[in-house]
Amino acid sequence: MAGTALAVLAIFVVASLSFRASYLVLTNDRTGVVLLRYRAEQGDKFSISYIHSVNKSPVTEIYQIRDGKIVLTALEFETFGAGMPTELEPGQSLIRLPEGGIRIEGFDRIIVDLRYNIGHGADIVFSFEERQTALGSLDAAGQPVRISFEEISVWQRFGLAR
Numbered sequence: 544m545a546g547t548a549l550a551v552l553a554i555f556v557v558a559s560l561s562f563r564a565s566y567l568v569l570t571n572d573r574t575g576v577v578l579l580r581y582r583a584e585q586g587d588k589f590s591i592s593y594i595h596s597v598n599k600s601p602v603t604e605i606y607q608i609r610d611g612k613i614v615l616t617a618l619e620f621e622t623f624g625a626g627m628p629t630e631l632e633p634g635q636s637l638i639r640l641p642e643g644g645i646r647i648e649g650f651d652r653i654i655v656d657l658r659y660n661i662g663h664g665a666d667i668v669f670s671f672e673e674r675q676t677a678l679g680s681l682d683a684a685g686q687p688v689r690i691s692f693e694e695i696s697v698w699q700r701f702g703l704a705r
Contacts, residue, residue: 563694567608567671569678572658572687579681581671583608583692588616591690594665598624601644606654608692615652620645657690 567589569579583589585608592603605617620627621644628647631637635649659667663684666677678688 563696565608566693566695568691568693568695569669569681570689570691571682572689576682578688579669579676581674583671585609585611587671589669589671591659591667591669593659593662593667595620595624595626597626598622600624602627606657611692611694613654613657613690613692615650615654617646617648617650619647659688659690661686661688 565583565585567581567583567587568577570577588605588607590603590605592601594600595602600621603619604615605619607614607616618628619640623629623645631647632649634651635647638646638648640646659678661667661678661682661684666679667688669676669678669690682688
């Protein structure tokens, strides 16, 4: 009887180690503390919005999860100016938004290391599936936030493994 229970427990442990789920994870890049974690899948999109530091207008960067990587797909902004694209690259298209502003689609750039620093004034907003989170609500101003797409085991999810 004890042998059977031990065998069942061993099968459970092995099975749970192999079960992995995908998440978008926001981590303090200095301390390694997980600030936010959302269940995510291939094809999901998220965005980062902020006020551009030079031209002082809103910018939204749109990303998609593809093949386990974060890919910049589009950029929305109000006006052309310093720090904004001024020419389209091959494969890109410019769309004038009905509410005003501009959207450039077709960036298709894999972002290996997506990081933002929490601002002291204007905040950076992370949006995913109708949820918006100001990075400043997650940690102190000046802290670096890393955004990654990760496959995490059940044990890692509950902090029982690294």
